[in-house]
Amino acid sequence: RKEVEQDPGPFNVPEGATVAFNCTYSNSASQSFFWYRQDCRKEPKLLMSVYSSGNEDGRFTAQLNRASQYISLLIRDSKLSDSATYLCVVEGGSYIPTFGRGTSLIVHP
């Protein structure tokens, strides 16, 4: 079983749609969780950290479920510019991050 698993997609949604991504992780001792966004041929950029209480940043909401070992990212009112690959990242106590393979999102007019 891979350490961090994501549905690769692609998720093809119209503008304005709400879309949700899930990510599961295998190491129950993982301590930090993040969502990164990666555009084609670019480096990943931090989208948001994921806290136990859940957190929201504008149209983006991230949640963590430690019991089931998954994190989620919800994007509301999708924009064309949201088209990218969304990477789930999990870190253990040593701060070494493990990346999921990413979920591709395509938002169309």
Add this chain to the structure above:
Amino acid sequence: GAVVSQHPSWVICKSGTSVKIECRSLDFQATTMFWYRQFPKQSLMLMATSNEGSKATYEQGVEKDKFLINHASLTLSTLTVTSAHPEDSSFYICSASGEGATGRYEQYFGPGTRLTVT
């Protein structure tokens, strides 16, 4: 946020030659730098972790004699791909991590280096 630069951004080389990639943290003292490789449509794969002044720790399956990492200062790490072959063609990304201005542990990625070996 902090800025991490990589040089070169794109390199084409002939099979058998060596290529050096630099990763610099411009306004940030990186106690740790990570080197990743990403093949098309795949996730970033951690190659090695390097702490300033000490030898890098390589992930399983990564040849340390082929991918030489030097982390001589808190702002510079280099990755040298020795005797490159076409299968080494990939997108190489570094990241720098350490305590940021907020006092929290932070990580920043370089823009990546696209290596093509012909």
